[in-house]
Amino acid sequence: MNSANILVIEDNEDLSFTISKVLHKEGFKLFTAKAGEEGLLLFRKEIVDLLLLDLKLPKMNGLEVLSRVKEMDPDLAVIMMTASTDVKPAIEAMKRGATDYLMKPFELDELKLVVKKALEMHQLKIEVARLRRDHVKANPHDTLYGESPRIKEIRKLIQIVSETPRTSVLIQGESGTGKELVSNAIHTASSRAGKPYIKINCSAIPDNLLESELFGHEKGAFTDAKLMKKGLFELANGGTIFLDEISSMKLGLQPKILRVLETQTFRRIGGIGDIKIDIRVIAASNTDLGELVKLKEFRDDLYYRLKVMEIDLPPLRDRKEDIMLLAKLFLQEFNKEFNKRVQKFHAKTEELLVAYHWPGNVRELKNVIERAVILTQDDSLHPDHLPIELKEEGRSPMPERADMGRMSLEDMEKMHIDQVLQSVKGNKSQAAKILNISRSTLREKLKAYHIS
Ligand SMILES: Nc1ncnc2c1ncn2[C@@H]1O[C@H](COP(=O)(O)OP(=O)(O)OP(=O)(O)O)[C@@H](O)[C@H]1O
Ligand SMILES: [Mg+2]
Structure with missing residues (x-):
């Protein structure tokens, strides 16, 4: 863990120099700042694991700096450095989320000890999050079921990308093929599982609002911006953001998304400084983005950046072997939900289910089974319990x-x-x-x- 990054904000240059030297020898990487503003700028630019913060700083004092960094990263380990006469502010600092404090003057051994303890505690938090994630992983609703070769392959891909928590992912597939389910599965299987997971449907929000939803804005950035507002990128910090139906995002906004992907920084609307974040972006689309690029309706640079890790979900009609497997799974699910004991599918029912072309894919299949389970009076699903479209297709297939x-x-x-x-x-x-x-x-x- 000695590879951790430590930021020291201390106006006494001699002390700052000594601290840096000692901790550098221990193997840590150090950044130093002499004042609050300078420290905050560094904090936004770099990934910081621990902050050593002087309480008495010129202009912006330590308590204020503490509140600002905690706003950006609530889990950050912060050690306050205070003069022994400053007991009250030290208590206030602990209340505001400081991890520990050092009374000046302190021994260098004490410094090393407190730093290691704070980082260990931080590590423990991460471990707890991992355990919680393993627990969440068992959620059956985040499991992509199916035994067709393509689905097996996608399950493997989910496992692989979950292990690289910065890689962005593009999920494509027709409506109802399981894009959101795949995104959920990637988040819960990754080291970000204990962190925020924010989903936003780009087509459900008017163009002019989407930008401020995603990036937030400073107070007074535009007429309605009466207060500063954090955007979803900021709120998702540490975790994953799912941009659903990214195909409907207007061209003007796309370069800003690309910038987040490339630099892991963004700027609030009306803001002057860049804000450093650490997130994974997962995008989904049910229209072929490559086609939109050809039509110049989607930027090619963003497309290629997203495409680095691409998951294409096949329509259900192209993996007929999964139909009955999923149907049986949903049957059990709805049996439980409606307290029924439906055991089997009538042979004709099975035939119709497999023959149908499922334009709404797995979602449609799930709905069809739900309806049939509700309608049935005995222990099997009869063709009568299926909606008309399925029966029609079975009766008079359109000739080639x-x-x-x-x-x-x-x-x-x-x-x-x-x-x-x-x-x-x-x-x-x-x-x-x-x-x-x-x-x-x-x-x-x-x-x-x-x-x-
Ligand atoms: N392979 C699968 N195993 C189990 N459940 C699945 C599978 N694929 C999809 N589902 C279920 O089907 C429903 C639709 O899936 P989901 O919402 O992920 O689709 P989508 O691709 O995001 O659709 P849309 O484009 O319409 O938003 C969900 O209830 C999901 O749990
Ligand atoms: Mg969806």
Whole structure:
């Protein structure tokens, strides 16, 4: 742990020099500042594990510096250095979150001891967070189930990226394929698990508000900015931020996101200083970002930066072997939720589930099973319990173009009438309107083709 970074804010240069020398010999990396403002600037730029802070500083005093750094990093280990007459402020400092204090003048051995103790305690906190994370990991709702080769591969990828906590990740896939689930899984499996996990849907927030949501603003930055507001990047510090539907982010904002990814710093709107953060960004999109780049609707530099670690979730229809596995899993889940004991799928039900093209992917499958479990009266799921779309697809699959080329005009007409009727749930007036024929003509055709 002696590789830790220590920042010393002390206006007495002799003392600051001695402290630095002693701790440097112990293997620590040191930064020094003579005043509060200078110290805060350094703190924002560098990654600091421990702060040694003098209580009496010119201009901004130690207590104020303490409050400012705790605002940015509540878990930071801070040791206050106070003259022995300053008991009251020392107590105040502990109340504001200082880890320990040193009474001046102190022995250098005492300094080393207190520093090591504070860092050990910090280490312990991290360890507790890790244990908590291992506990969270067991949450079944963050598990990507499936035995298809692509899903197995993605589970491995999740494991790998969770071990590199700064790598940004781009998750792509159709709606309902599990993008958010993958993001959750990466966060909870990583060393950031005990830290904040903030999700924001870029398409749900108006363009002009998104920037201040993400970056925050200083007091007076614009007319409505009556108070300073922290942005989500700042609030997510130490943890993970999930930018859902990043494809809808306007071009103007994209370079600012790129900058966060590249430098791990950002600036509040109207702010003058850069703020250092330590976060992982996970972005998701259900439209192909590469295509948007070609259309110049998404910046290529941001795309390539995000793409470093890309996870593409396949649609459910491309991994049919997972359908029944997931269906059985959801069946058990809803059995529990609705206190039912449904045991099996009727053979025809299974056939329809596997044949369907699942435009809403796993979410749609989950909803279908939920509905069926609610509807069923006995111990199995019948085809009747499935929504109409699934049954329609099972009954009259749309022939491929190649097959259509070999169909007679009569067969084509029959198939078309059949499909139109199904699309309007058997309403003959509506079907006649769509087909642009009279009701009586339709009636004749139905009779001729034996369509009921
Ligand atoms: N492989 C899987 N195993 C278990 N549950 C899954 C799996 N994939 C998706 N789910 C479940 O399906 C639902 C939809 O997943 P999720 O919200 O992650 O999809 P999404 O890709 O973010 O969709 P959208 O683009 O619409 O936001 C969730 O309830 C999720 O838990
Ligand atoms: Mg989602």
